[in-house]
Amino acid sequence: MRIAIGGFQHETNTFAPSRATYERFVQGGGWPPVSIGDEIFERFQNQNIPISGFMKEIGAAHTLIPTAWAAASPSAQVTDDAFERIAGAICDGIRKANADMVYLDLHGAMVTDSHADGEGELLRRVRAIVGPKVPVAVSLDLHSNTTPAMFANSELLVAYRTYPHIDMAETGARAAFYLKQRIGGMAAPKVAWRVLPYLIPITAQCTDLFPGNDIYTLVGQLESNDVPSASFTPGFPAADFDGCAPVVWAYGVNDAAAADAASKLERRVLAAEGEWDARVLSAVEAVREAQLIASTARKPVVIADTQDNPGAGGDSDTMGMVRALLECRAERAATGLIVDGAAAKAAHEVGVGKTLNFALGGKSRIPGDSPLELPWTVEALHEGNFAATGPFYRGMKMRLGPSACLRYQGVRIVVATYKTQLADQAMYRYVGIEPTEQAILVNKSSVHFRADFTPIAEKILVAKAPGPMAADPADLPWRHLPRGIRLHPFGKPFA
Structure with a gap:
């Protein structure tokens, strides 16, 4: 045939x-x-x-x-x-x-x-x-x-x-x-x-x-x-x-x-x-609960930054979860991907060990979000090409463009030029962050990350920070759905 x-x-x-x-x-x-x-x-x-x-x-x-x-x-x-x-x-x-x-x-x-x-x-x-x-x-x-x-x-x-x-x-x-x-x-x-x-x-x-x-x-x-x-x-x-x-x-x-x-x-x-029940916390609630769990845990607590999931349409650049980590003075915390090509380029220009004063992320102008300007320390640089190792991205070659690990206080951020959801441990390791050694990991993903992170996680939490993928469909400004469909299990019908 x-x-x-x-x-x-x-x-x-x-x-x-x-x-x-x-x-x-x-x-x-x-x-x-x-x-x-x-x-x-x-x-x-x-x-x-x-x-x-x-x-x-x-x-x-x-x-x-x-x-x-x-x-x-x-x-x-x-x-x-x-x-x-x-x-x-x-x-x-x-x-x-x-x-x-x-x-x-x-x-x-x-x-x-x-x-x-x-x-x-x-x-x-x-x-x-x-x-x-x-x-x-x-x-x-x-x-x-x-x-x-x-x-x-x-x-x-x-x-x-x-x-x-x-x-x-x-x-x-x-x-x-x-x-x-x-x-x-x-x-x-x-x-x-x-x-x-x-x-x-x-x-x-x-x-x-x-x-x-x-x-x-x-x-x-x-x-x-x-x-x-x-x-x-x-x-x-x-x-x-x-x-x-x-x-x-x-x-x-x-x-x-x-x-x-x-x-x-x-x-x-x-x-x-x-x-269909999924517990969703505010950004600060999720970080505080993660800190409490991490205080006695031997594995990282993983938080899903679900509303800015690039696997569901987000631009992977909102800073709500980073702000929550800093507000709660989180230590040994890492998050990614923050997709900001200009920041990655600037990090490569200043070099490892130097300080980069930059308004990071927030370029997609999501309501309630904005760039976060701080003196970021450049800890590592990478060209962005590497192989995924987990069961979801199995066999795939990542091409994320110029990338960097930026740090402020106890928070490390994986910054890339091109977006894809953080669903593989290799997406931390390529810029020098060992995910198993962190207390808290915040992944811009909704569910796919579970395939590679559940085995290393003490617990998984889901957080609701600014982003275009509403955790609750009823929060979206629908116009063209079929009349009468319920916007959430047992929710109000679309009229």
Whole structure:
């Protein structure tokens, strides 16, 4: 079989301060850069990325035709220029491929300047090229806002089952296994999906915790000879369009099998409405509690700076948690990433051991936040290229640009030029901070950091400091949600 492959990954927070230009995809942040044609084969070997898992599982028995793959750190809308260039490269490649099948590595929560449902629009274009009979299999992020257009223009949608997303490559492999079943003679299945009536806070979606772990156990149990695939996407609750919602779905050998599995999953998620509980503290409350725990602990206390999570659209430059650490006179504390290219450049100019008077961070102008000007000591410098070592970023090469470790009193800060969420211990070590030796670590991340930091943490706390990714979706100024959806479990409906 000839199988065209490609990918387009972006999680869009429509309330975020900056958009995703084409240059953001070229840089990539923690992701590989824009890859065209055979560059996909060169860059995506043995990584925790869906297309990597797909290629490994499909094996050498079939011909893969690479089109294009691109990803950028979450942000506000993808510009029309970026969307048309990347979607155009994928579609041109598919058009030329004369493929028997198509596999796409997508996110599911992309909003562009002109298309509220970015993946739905891309899949519509792909279906128009290949016609109604060519199987189109798609892997999706767990945070996909999965839409009718995505179902209508694909044969299979299969989503991650872990958050932190340690199963990205595995999900691509599941898409490949499905296509191998189709090649082996399995008929195209029927699909049934259900949209859930409430938004789920992103900090509550962790699958290491209840009820996520219980629900995803059920997802796996529902699969059988009659139900080749089932999925649940809790959604990305910061994309202001009418498709923002949790969705469950199942594929079956007939309509009845699909509907029965989807209904069982729907009932479980509806019953879980009161179970999505994530304790969120103010910045100062979190630091004070961390200091109390750390006074007798042998491991660091880790605090999630969830509202400025660059993995959910933040620019990773708010200073609320740094201010809280300094206000509480924290010692042996470290935080990152503060993304401030000008500060990193200035640190490289003055050199290690020197003092840098600089107004750090706060460039994204988030309400309640501002730059913090202090005499920072430059403790270490780095060019920003290093390998991740943890289970989430497994196999990825970081390209964070000129970086530095800055210190003021008992607080050390990892400063980088390009953003990606701090979800790997190597993101401290590359500038000389050993995370296991700190009393307090403050990570600009919501959940992904847990994959690498839970084993070294005495306790994990979640803090609420200024940032564009509200810990509670009800705090966001929504305009385009479907009427009646509840803004929080058991919360008020959107009107």
